[in-house]
Amino acid sequence: MNSEEFKKIGHEFVEWMAGYLENIEDYPVKPKLKPGDIYRQLPDLPPGEGESMAAIFRDFREVIVPGMTHWQSPSFHAYFPGNSSKPSVLAEMLTATLGAQCMVWATSPAATELEDRIMEWLREMVGLSTEWVGSIQNGASDATLNALLTARERASGFTTNHTGLTTNNFRVYASEQIHSSVDKAVAIAGIGRDNLVKIPVDEAFALQPAKLATAIDRDIAAGKRPLMIVVGMGTTGTTAIDPLAEIVAIGRKNNLWVHVDAALAGTALILPEMRWLAAGLGEADSFVFNPHKWMFTNFDASAYFVRDKQALINTFSVTPEYLRTAEDDRVNNYRDWGIPLGRRFRALKLWFVIRSYGCKGLQEKIRLHLQLARWFKRQVEADDRFELLAPVPLNTVCFRAIKPGASLAELNAFNENLMHRLNQSGELFLTHVKLNGVFTLRMVIGQTEVAKKHVEKAWQLIKEKAFK
Numbered sequence: 001m002n003s004e005e006f007k008k009i010g011h012e013f014v015e016w017m018a019g020y021l022e023n024i025e026d027y028p029v030k031p032k033l034k035p036g037d038i039y040r041q042l043p044d045l046p047p048g049e050g051e052s053m054a055a056i057f058r059d060f061r062e063v064i065v066p067g068m069t070h071w072q073s074p075s076f077h078a079y080f081p082g083n084s085s086k087p088s089v090l091a092e093m094l095t096a097t098l099g100a101q102c103m104v105w106a107t108s109p110a111a112t113e114l115e116d117r118i119m120e121w122l123r124e125m126v127g128l129s130t131e132w133v134g135s136i137q138n139g140a141s142d143a144t145l146n147a148l149l150t151a152r153e154r155a156s157g158f159t160t161n162h163t164g165l166t167t168n169n170f171r172v173y174a175s176e177q178i179h180s181s182v183d184k185a186v187a188i189a190g191i192g193r194d195n196l197v198k199i200p201v202d203e204a205f206a207l208q209p210a211k212l213a214t215a216i217d218r219d220i221a222a223g224k225r226p227l228m229i230v231v232g233m234g235t236t237g238t239t240a241i242d243p244l245a246e247i248v249a250i251g252r253k254n255n256l257w258v259h260v261d262a263a264l265a266g267t268a269l270i271l272p273e274m275r276w277l278a279a280g281l282g283e284a285d286s287f288v289f290n291p292h293k294w295m296f297t298n299f300d301a302s303a304y305f306v307r308d309k310q311a312l313i314n315t316f317s318v319t320p321e322y323l324r325t326a327e328d329d330r331v332n333n334y335r336d337w338g339i340p341l342g343r344r345f346r347a348l349k350l351w352f353v354i355r356s357y358g359c360k361g362l363q364e365k366i367r368l369h370l371q372l373a374r375w376f377k378r379q380v381e382a383d384d385r386f387e388l389l390a391p392v393p394l395n396t397v398c399f400r401a402i403k404p405g406a407s408l409a410e411l412n413a414f415n416e417n418l419m420h421r422l423n424q425s426g427e428l429f430l431t432h433v434k435l436n437g438v439f440t441l442r443m444v445i446g447q448t449e450v451a452k453k454h455v456e457k458a459w460q461l462i463k464e465k466a467f468k
C-alpha cells in the first residue's frame with residue numbers, strides 16, 4: 001500500500017467510524033446469531049494473493065459488523081461498561097502508527113515518561129497519596145495476579161521465584177462475591193484454589209469482617225499461613241462494597257497483603273462525593289481500577305498501584321535486584337513491573353482522554369451515570385410489579401419482575417425469559433447474576449453517550465415485555 005492509498009482509505013475509514021458512532025443506535029445491541037454463523041462466511045484458507053483493501057473493508061462491514069455486540073451503544077446495559085471515546089480511538093490510531101514496544105525506558109523514552117506522568121495524574125484523580133506508584137497493566141486480572149505473586153514473594157523472603165514453592169500453607173481470603181480472576185490467580189500462583197477461603201457476605205453482598213477475622217485466626221491456629229486478602233470495591237455481580245477500613249485493620253494486624261479490586265468502581269473515586277468508598281485505602285498494599293471499563297478509554301488500560309515498589313520489582317525483575325534499590329534507577333523499566341515483556345503504548349490514549357475531557361468533563365459523565373442509576377432504582381422501587389435485589393451504591397441496578405404467588409423457580413424462569421426477549425429485541429442488552437438462587441437482572445449504566453432517554457426507554461421496554 002502506498003502513501004496515497006493509505007491516505008485515501010484512511011479517510012474512508014474515519015468517515016465510516018464517525019458514521020458508525022453517529023448511527024450506533026440503529027444496530028441491534030446484541031446480534032441475533034447462532035454459533036458458527038460468522039465462521040461459515042469466512043474462507044477455509046488464507047488468500048494466496050493479496051486482496052484489495054476495498055474487498056477487505058466490504059467484508060468487514062458485511063460479515064464482521066453484523067456479528068458484533070455493540071458495546072459502545074448507549075443501550076448497552078450488560079456486564080459492565082467497556083466504554084471508549086473519540087479521543088481514545090484517535091490516540092489508538094497514533095499508537096498503532098508508531099508501533100513501538102515500550103518494555104523499557106530505552107525502547108521508547110517518551111512512552112515510559114508519559115506513563116510515569118499519567119500514573120501520577122490518575123493517582124491524584126482517585127485521591128491516592130504520593131506513597132503509591134503505578135503502572136498500566138493489561139487488565140484487573142493481571143493486576144490481581146501481580147499482587148498475589150508480589151505478596152507471595154515478599155512473604156517468602158523473595159525465595160519462591162528461585163526455589164518454587166517448597167511448602168505451601170499460604171491462604172488467601174476474599175468474599176464469596178469476589179471476581180473469578182482471584183480463583184484464577186491463586187491457581188496460577190501455585191497457592192491452589194483449595195487455599196482460597198471464601199468469606200460469607202451480608203445482606204448487601206459485602207464481606208463480613210468478623211467472619212474474615214475468625215477464618216484467619218482458625219487458619220493460624222491450624223498452622224496455615226495467611227498471605228493476602230482481596231477486597232472488592234464494587235464487586236462485578238452487584239457492585240457490593242466490602243468494608244475496606246475494617247478489612248485493612250484485620251490485614252495490618254495479621255501482616256497480610258491487602259489488595260483492593262476496584263476494577264469498575266475505582267473511576268467513581270474521581271468524584272469528591274464518592275471518596276467515602278476509599279476510607280482505609282491508604283493502608284492497603286495494592287489497588288487496581290480499569291479506565292478501560294468506566295473511564296472512556298478503550299481496552300486495554302488497567303491502572304495498578306502499589307505502595308511497596310521494591311517488592312514489586314524484586315518479584316518481576318529477572319535480573320537479580322535484591323541488592324539494588326529502585327531509587328538507584330533514574331528511570332522506570334516497566335517490563336519489571338508485571339508479567340509481560342512487550343508492552344503497548346497505552347498511556348497515550350489516557351493522555352488524550354484526560355486532556356480532552358478534563359477532570360471536570362470526566363466527573364460530569366460519571367456523576368450523570370450515578371444519577372441515572374438512582375433514577376432507575378427509584379422506578380423499580382415505585383412499581384410493585386418489580387423488586388430491587390441489592391443496594392445501588394454505583395451504576396448497577398439489580399432487580400427482577402415479580403408476580404404474586406409465584407414460586408422461586410417460576411420467577412426465575414419468568415425473569416430469564418424476560419431477559420431473552422429484551423435482548424432479542426435488539427433495543428437493549430442486559431445480563432444477569434444469580435443471587436442466593438434468585439435470577440437477577442442487572443441494569444448497568446455506564447456507556448459514554450448514555451443519556452436519560454436511553455434509560456427511560458429501557459425501563460419502558462422492560463415493563464412492556466414483562467407485563468403486556
Ligand SMILES: *Cc1c(COP(=O)(O)O)cnc(C)c1O
Pocket residue numbers: 080138139140141142179181234235236261262263264290302
Ligand atoms: C471486570 C472485573 C475484573 C476483571 O477485569 P479485567 O480487566 O477484564 O481483567 C476484575 N474484578 C472486577 C471487580 C471486575 O469488575
